[in-house]
Amino acid sequence: MITASLVKELREKTGAGMMDCKKVLTEANGDMEKAIELLREKGIAKADKKSGRIAAEGLVEAYISENGKTGAVVEVNSETDFVAKNEEFKEFVQNVAKQVVETNPKDVEELLAQQANFETGKTIQEVLVDKIATIGENMNIRRFKRFESEGLVQKYIHGDGKIAVLVNMAKGDEEVSKDICMQIAAARPEYVKREEVPQERVDKEMEILKIQTMNEGKPEAIAEKIVMGRIGKFYEEICLIDQAYIKDPSIKVSELLKQKDAEVIEFARFEKGEGLEKKEENFAEEVMKQIK
Numbered sequence: 001m002i003t004a005s006l007v008k009e010l011r012e013k014t015g016a017g018m019m020d021c022k023k024v025l026t027e028a029n030g031d032m033e034k035a036i037e038l039l040r041e042k043g044i045a046k047a048d049k050k051s052g053r054i055a056a057e058g059l060v061e062a063y064i065s066e067n068g069k070t071g072a073v074v075e076v077n078s079e080t081d082f083v084a085k086n087e088e089f090k091e092f093v094q095n096v097a098k099q100v101v102e103t104n105p106k107d108v109e110e111l112l113a114q115q116a117n118f119e120t121g122k123t124i125q126e127v128l129v130d131k132i133a134t135i136g137e138n139m140n141i142r143r144f145k146r147f148e149s150e151g152l153v154q155k156y157i158h159g160d161g162k163i164a165v166l167v168n169m170a171k172g173d174e175e176v177s178k179d180i181c182m183q184i185a186a187a188r189p190e191y192v193k194r195e196e197v198p199q200e201r202v203d204k205e206m207e208i209l210k211i212q213t214m215n216e217g218k219p220e221a222i223a224e225k226i227v228m229g230r231i232g233k234f235y236e237e238i239c240l241i242d243q244a245y246i247k248d249p250s251i252k253v254s255e256l257l258k259q260k261d262a263e264v265i266e267f268a269r270f271e272k273g274e275g276l277e278k279k280e281e282n283f284a285e286e287v288m289k290q291i292k
Helices: 004-014 018-027 032-042 046-050 087-103 108-113 124-135 174-187 199-215 220-238 253-259 283-291
Strands: 057-064 070-078 139-148 152-158 163-171 248-252 263-271
Touching: 004 018, 004 032, 018 032, 018 124, 057 087, 057 152, 057 163, 070 087, 070 152, 070 163, 070 263, 087 108, 087 124, 087 139, 108 124, 108 139, 124 139, 139 163, 139 263, 152 174, 163 174, 174 253, 174 263, 199 220, 248 253
Parallel strands: none
Antiparallel strands: 057 070, 070 139, 152 163, 163 263
């Protein structure tokens, strides 16, 4: 009898999917070594060896429901940019974004444990392991964001999956929501409005600005007044509605929204590989490793 603990052990040793593990254990009459051998023959166990490699390339993608009320943005990483152009990989990323919209997982861990809506009888984790084995590179689902709206959700993908923006609009039409997406992609705001910026971050910025101003030779009393003026520039950089509108820098985004009777609730901006350390390969060292 093939027990759940036996399947779990084989999964941990090989990185293969649950159904694949169960299948080969049945075929091998519960013999662990034989089952590992069968997985290697099928090319499935190779995925485990690839799981330690740094995956900092890949794609960001977004999906919107047919009614335009729910959307998700995801980042799935691969080792090389070459794989990001692979049609099988692209389809997988699109399917993951759709899965997030349809099932609303609370985090990546829950998403990986879900039954895949696009591949019968497999979890997202098992589909991912299969892709690692067949495509031949380590991959991982890094993050996602999902919005539900009473207004509309809009997306924008820039540079063949290098930047993806998702915006939740309380009010506004498709045209203005697309303009807002492009603004976010280009200008990199971190918050919608000033009230969202954590007070400790504002305090820290004001402290830095005060020191800068005093270093310019200004007396402390005057420096404080100058800082109050300069903090506006800080908000203009990080707050969406305080930014100059990229299509018409003579107005701010807040003015555009007022003109169009539109309102932004929240947004997500994912840039492929941001914050990830990319491994620099040393060809000579790699050759020596192979020789050894």
